Amino acid sequence: MGSVLCFSWGWGNAFETVYFESKNEIDAQVIDLIDQKGRATVAESNVPAIELIGVSKSFGPVQANKDIDLVVGKGSIHGIIGENGAGKSTLMSILYGFYHADSGTIKIDDKTTTIPDSKSAIAQGIGMVHQHFMLVDPFTVLENVILGAEGGALLKDGVANARRELKRLADEYDMTIDPDAVVGELPVGLQQRVEILKALYRGADILILDEPTGVLTPSEADHLFRILRVLRDQGKTVLLITHKLREIMDVTDTVSVMRRGEMVASRKTAQTSMEELAELMVGRSVLLEVDKPEVEVGKPLLKVEGLNVRDDRGVMRVKDVSFEVRAGEVLGIAGVSGNGQSELLAALSGITRAESGKMELSGESLDLSAAHNAAEMRTKGMSHVPEDRHRMGLVNKFAEYENSILGYHREPKYSKGMFLNKDAIRKEAKERIEKYDIRPPTTEMTAAKFSGGNQQKIVLAREIECNPDVLLIGQPTRGVDIGAIEYIHNRIMDMRAQGKAVLLVSVELEEIRSLSDRIIVMFDGNVVGERGPEATEQDLGLLMAGVNQEAAE
């Protein structure tokens, strides 16, 4: 479940809008689009399923949604795309009655309505599949589905009925599931299915999906999209929230773009392109390609042999993994989250103890089954940008400058006797803020108040500036806006150019493919295959699902 939690942006998304990078002027074309908003919406049929007029919502001083207009055609798949913190989740939460709009009008089926709570949303035929599932883990599928719609004071009254209805829905939409399985033990793909069934069971006509593919394999995502198309063909309206352009292009009929709390444009999907949408999302043109120069590959700086890691419940999470990373090389580890990547990183960085395995770091051999710690690894020239910056990379309540030395705070240059030399720390933090373009440029604000991209830059600056030989980096761009993604990718390429060894773990295939020199894929703790960066997405996708076609042939 850890993998699901890592995506914990959820309701807090609005906060990211506080300090957004605004270094780039919004070009004239985009301003033109803002002016047209509302009029640029595309009607799918005569009566729209949902119509929002001038919806605004703020959290304290933060305006999460600003005067939003939106028209969603009945029986269509409508995508809403925007960077993290653009206000998509907030808007959907208003539709689902989780938040209350400060102002504005909501129309469902052309009738003005209010949605004071989720109960009312359900009653009006709105169902939502949340980014982190709203499921009760120890409950069975059936119990989760009927919760809140039990059909009688005694469970047995409704259960038989629900079982029948669930089977009908499952057959109709090709969503087979065991109604008596315990939800917490199901893989995330199936948990999501339960969420969708839950909404359909309540008779939802409008289905909102918030970042549904974050936890899915490409093939699971494809299956989801097939389901969504079936739903649409049966007259349901689907609202798909995502920040992934590919999904928008693949499955939606219409797309609306949000940026910094505003609805900046709506387009027919067929009449737009990834480039245009990316530009609308960011407000400037974006390089989706990474510039990867030829670098001479040197000797191996990191060698891992026969690594086995057991988690604290005694489950084998990493099984006999061996690889090496050479100087000037980026080794990408692809895989659906939860297939041992996190445990691998934790063992290599000295955070957890491995069951067995050896690591050679800059020529020195280490037994990973012995106790090590992260500080020791750092002194040996390995630094680590952890997957989950909130849990491991940062102390959210500490100021920026304090975070900028976490783990390096014992170094003489930061100390004055037994005290911290705050002047020196602040001075260095300032230099890094400038060098890494961290916004807003202040050393005093707490880490929690920076946007995701800037938080990641704080961690990155700390781990790169100590000049390591080997850099472990997990999910470098999770929850990071496009502008910062570009920057982070370039920094990783700089490390490569300087002849460092980089081990990159990411669930974003595109990121892995564009940055890595070699790609290994993990599935269920095993390395199931190695490919070059030219490998197709389909090939990698199959590997991520545990199928090695090359080996099979």
Added chain:
Amino acid sequence: MLDTIILVLDSTFRLSTPLLFACLAGLFSERSGIVDIGLEGKILGAAFAAAAAAYVFQSPWIGLLAGIMVSVMLALVHGYASISQRGNQVVSGVAINFLAAGLTVLLGQAWFSQGGRTPALSPATRFESLTLPFADTLANVPVLGPIYANLISGHNILVYASFAAVPLTWWIIFRTRFGLRLRAVGENPSAADTAGLSVTLLRYRATIICGILCGFSGAYLSVAQGAGFIKDMSAGKGFIALAALIFAKWKPVNAMFTCLLFGFLDALAIRLQGQEIPGIGEVPVQVFQALPYVLTVVLLAGFIGRAIPPKASGIPYVKERT
């Protein structure tokens, strides 16, 4: 020998009863996500109110009612602090314990001037032992007779009520809509909320049930088992009940067995007071009195395997970040 065993088991039932009520009270509360350290205070408050009312109105039933009312009121204070105000549930519970410990003695002294006690209750104003049908006739049947006559029969109605509450609790928790929702709220309140349920209302209902059961527990102490209220008469039963709840892994039937175990240890301690133990000699009575607590520590420290509490217990539900 059989007589001794029956005597010990008989008092096991009587000593388990207040624990069992309190443990089931805690079960309802914690299953809904509200940690209740204040069981102890509620039991004490109820014991005092029950004894006082039973004396004044000369009726154990009115005593029970008064005990329940006071306990529910205390539960609502806890509910207000931890549900509506999203306060720290441990702090609120501890506050209730202190409040009850102080207030019972203070009011007792002010009203009855007997050093914080309530006046002794006459048999008619207490819950008296019931003799089950045919107990006397069957008493002479070997083995089963004494068991029926002395062990099963001859308890007051609250003892039977506490054991009847076990299957009832199980049925409510696992077989009714309310139980399903209650468990959902304790595991993942957001899931309940998005399913259109009111987390606040569900948790309040659980808290009130917790109060009612603590009321039974307190009334049992002062109006059934005892004959009046004595300062601090709950003697940590609320805490032992919490420990029992953890052993029981928040399951009603398990709860009954753990409470019986603690009751048994208690009974044994009383029985073995001042007795010679072969090979050891006379063991100080404190050793036996400490036994339930030692067992609690030892078992909690790791002999019961992993006890996973309802995931949201102790965490106030905050819907909107503002």
